[in-house]
Amino acid sequence: MFTGIIETLGEVTNLTTEGSNLHITITSNITSELKIDQSVAHNGVCLTIVATKNQEYTVTAIAETLEKTSLDTLKIGEKVNLERAMILGSRLDGHIVQGHVDxxxxxxxxxxxxxxxxxxxxxxxxxxxxxxxxxxxxxxxxxxxxxxxxxxxxxxxxxxxxxxxxxxxxxxxxxxxxxxxxxxxxxxxxxxxxx
The missing domain is CATH 2.40.30.20 (Elongation Factor Tu (Ef-tu); domain 3)
Known part of the structure; x- marks a missing residue:
């Protein structure tokens, strides 16, 4: 669950296709606070972190996600809106956002x-x-x-x-x-x- 209040902008540093999946590597100023299996919204799409290294981390988008979102148009160097999942009990400054793009x-x-x-x-x-x-x-x-x-x-x-x-x-x-x-x-x- 998210609020729609963007925490920071990340930058795409690598894009790798594996079968129908797209692995997206991003550098950001919050990478050191992220961990594997954590959910982060990328341009509104909830994706799971699968790897971290230094200031970069990687997420994977499957075919269904790529078909329904604009993630397949990302380019290296492009900025990405980032938001970590909300903390239960915190203020809901935006509105209820699921991270499921329609x-x-x-x-x-x-x-x-x-x-x-x-x-x-x-x-x-x-x-x-x-x-x-x-x-x-x-x-x-x-x-x-x-x-x-x-x-x-x-x-x-x-x-x-x-x-x-x-x-x-x-x-x-x-x-x-x-x-x-x-x-x-x-x-x-x-x-x-x-x-």
Whole structure:
């Protein structure tokens, strides 16, 4: 379980394919605090640490994860949003995030607005993942509030801190991102569909 509050940015240092698996090696300033078998969210995708060495660690993404997320587009040198699992009893500063990406989306516009930014995204609505105005959305692991929600598009407003300390500063139009929709909204939507 995660909160969607990004702890730090890591950097991809190696990508190795083994069968249908992708081994991703990352350097970060929290590596010394990580251990094998620990879960860490990478751009919103919960992955298990399989090796650590000095300031680098490695995680493995299986075929299903690669099909449903944007991890297969990673490149060496690319920045990655990182968040360790939440500690039970701590404040929930973001919202409830499972680290289970529902689908990807595409950035359709970036508007600078007097010191902040509005990012708009489009996604495949046939997968029945709803956004709700003022509801929660997780983009590459970052917990955000939805604005301008419609059937297959939504926008989020980004403050300078988030822009500078997450991947938002690297996005361009057509950037592909991981989306995890609000867990409560997904359950309510599923229940209503089954009535």
């Amino acid at each position: 689908q990807t989306g595409t950035c359709t516009s970036i508007l600078e607005k007097d010191g902040s930014w509005v990012f708009s995204f489009e996604y495949d609505a046939t997968l029945n993942n709803p956004t709700i105005e003022k509801g929660s959305i997780t983009i590459d692991g970052t917990s955000l509030t939805v604005v301008n929600s419609s059937k297959n598009t939504f926008s989020v407003a980004i403050i300078p801190y988030t822009y500078e300390n997450t991947r938002f500063g690297t996005y361009k139009v057509d950037s592909i991102v991981n989306l995890e929709f609000d867990v409560i909204g997904k359950y309510v939507s599923k229940l209503m569909a089954n009535r």
